[in-house]
Amino acid sequence: MTTIQNADQATIVEELAAVIVANKAFLSEIDGKIGDGDHGINMAKGFGRAAERIHGKDMTLDAAMLVLSDVLMSEIGGSMGPLYGLMFEDMAGALTGREVIDAATFSTMLNAGLEGVRGVGSAEVGDKTLMDTLVPAVAAFDAAQGQGFAAALRAMAAAAETGRDSTIDLVAKIGRASRLGERSRGVLDAGATSCCMILTTLAQSVQRRLA
Amino acid sequence: MQRFINNPDDLVDETVAGFVKVHRDLVHLDAGNPRVVVSNAAPQQGRVGIVTGGGSGHEPAFIGYAGRNMVDAVAVGELFSSPTAKSFADAIRAADGGAGVAVLYGNYAGDNMNVKMAARMVAREGIEVATVVANDDVCSAPPGERAKRRGVAGEIFMWKIGGAKAAQGASLAEVQAAAQKAIDACRSVGVGLGPCTLPGVGHPNFQIEPGTMEVGIGHHGEPGTRVEALKTANEVADDMLKIVMEDHALPAGTELAVLVSGLGATPVNELYVLYDRIEAGLTAMGMGIHRALVGNYFTSLEMVGATLTVMALDAELKALLDLETASPAL
Structure with missing residues (x-):
């Protein structure tokens, strides 16, 4: 089989949160090296809250993603709230009504998520942001x-890791780290790193369910 | 970390809860959103609403500037983190008196995104939104790239001017223009002597070595333009004034509003020491001081340091600055 069911997949989002x-x-x-050190706190708060709300529920993958999106956008804020919030909202939108998720559907989902991020952020590849991973x-x-x-x-997953690591040599062009200029070179971007965690975990979670 | 904290996750909610109790004569919590502080005077039918918002940890900013003839509603974020788009949208709704809402906020990536999303949300409900983005922090980008500069304590003057203009019954476009003119007339600089700690992190995420100071530091510890040996108060005041006035290029005889704010852990008396020298320097340049504010007006948790903001005034800005107001912080 090269598909997964959309139904009863809240655990995928729980695995991301974990x-x-x-x-x-x-x-x-x-984040503290070039930002203000709160990326993990706010991300963990948002993803953790979403995981609590979907735990044990019989939800489709898109419904679980919408819960996560809603928490990020309406309770977390910052920069990551709208960026990841819109990413998961638009990913969920691409899955709505699907019974099975195959590679083509998954691709549609990924591209929708990417467009969601582009809709609110202005970063491009090379700016030292999550776009370098995504x-x-x-x-x-x-x-x-x-x-x-x-x-x-x-x-x-492999490209996400390469993309994450590419941020080490980049100078931040956007966000708080951009005020550092050259001083932002030499460290990972926190957003690119969390995005890599999300994508690699998502890849593993879906792979395990490919029956 | 020696701090008064229960659970770091609850800190912002507890701050706001205490704040609205203390200042219940002036402000209240939005009925539907505990991350929105609303002036008791808002909304006023037919008058432009004023909204701001930003991360917590800058108290009395941003919530302290909600009040009569000032900001109508404030969106409250996590510590040093932008409020949600939903909170900005709820603040806009709370401030809306049918004549549009001006959102006057600082130039940070998260705030830019969340305000943009909020404006989109309320547009669907027919609320017209205009924005002004503060960028008064001189050291955060060179003069040619002013649009990249951060917003810092100059935001207080922007809110004051915008709020006063709205109180006079001006249109949304007129309020926006006045607030833009106010922030364009502001230049600020920060000097840091000691770092600050986000309680959830537990340790400072930047260091300022004893005996040194960071000139041009940002409101969240963003690095400045130089680190050098700590000088005397007068020398620091002279440096701050030089940075601000060289960027400003004002003709002699200009009347000014001057704000010296502590960053959280600097004794207030030292701010007066800085001000004494700053006013002397301005007077020597032939500038007039129309109004001066000294105190903890816009802080950064327990950072040691101070910011200087100089606003050049014309007759309109002077009159708007002088219009009476009542808010917890001003």
Whole structure:
């Protein structure tokens, strides 16, 4: 099988949340080097709250993503609230009404999420933001689709990691770290790092369910 | 970390809860959103509403400037983190008296996004929104890139002018123009002597070595333009004044509003020491001081340091600045 059911997949979002919550201190630590050190706190607060609300519920993947989106946009704020909030809202929108999720649907979902982020943020690849992870990861999934869903997920995760690591050598062009100019070079971007956690966990979670 | 905290996650809600109790004569919590503080005078039918918002940890900003002839509603964010789009939207709704709402806020990525989303939300309900983005912090970008500069304590003057203009019954476009003129007339600089700690993090996320100071530091500890040996108060005051006035290029005889704000942990008396020297410097340049404010008006948790804001006044700004107001902080 190269599909997953959309129904009863709240646990996928719970798994994303678990990784973010477990990395709360790490994300804050890297954010603290060039930002104000609250990335992990606010991300863990939002993802943790969403996980509590969907725990044990029989929800489709899109419904669970909408809960996460709503918490991020209406309770967390900051920069990550609207960026990830819109990403998950638009990802969910692409899944609405689908019974099964195949590679093509997953691609539509990823691209919708990417467009959601573009709709509110203004960053491009190379600006040292989550776009450095998200854009190549989505492109890698699309490029590897012909090799099957599982292979495309692996390609997405690998590209996300490469994208995350690319931010080390970049100078921030946007957001709080951009005020540092050259001083922002040499450290990971916190948003690119959390985005990588989300995408790699998503890839693993979906792969495990590809029965 | 020696702080008065229960659970760091509850800190903002508890701050706001205490604040609206103390200042119940002037402000209240929005009925539907505990992250929106509303002036008791708002909304006023037929009058332009004034909204601001920003991360917490800057008290008395932003909530302290909700009041009569000032800000009508304030969106409250997590510590050093933008309020949600929903909170900005609820603040806009609370301030709306049918004549449109001016959102006057600082230039930070999160605030820009959340205000933009909020404006989209309320547009669907027929509320017209105009925005002015404060960018008074001189050291955060070179003169040629003023649009990239952060908003800092100059926002207080922007709110005061915008609120006064709205109180006079001006249109949304006129309020926006007055607030824009106010922030364009402002230049600010910060000097940090000691870092601040987000309670949820538990340790400072930047360091200022003993015996040094960071010139041009931002309201969240964003690095300044230089780190140097700590000088005497008079020398620091001279440096701050030089940075602000070189960027401003004002003709002699200009009348000014001057604000010296502590960043949280600097003794207030030291702010007066700085002000004494700053006024002497301005007088020597031939400037007139129309009004001066000294105190903890816009802080950064327990950062040690101060900001200087100088606003150049014309007759309109002077009259608007002088219009009486009643808010917890001003």
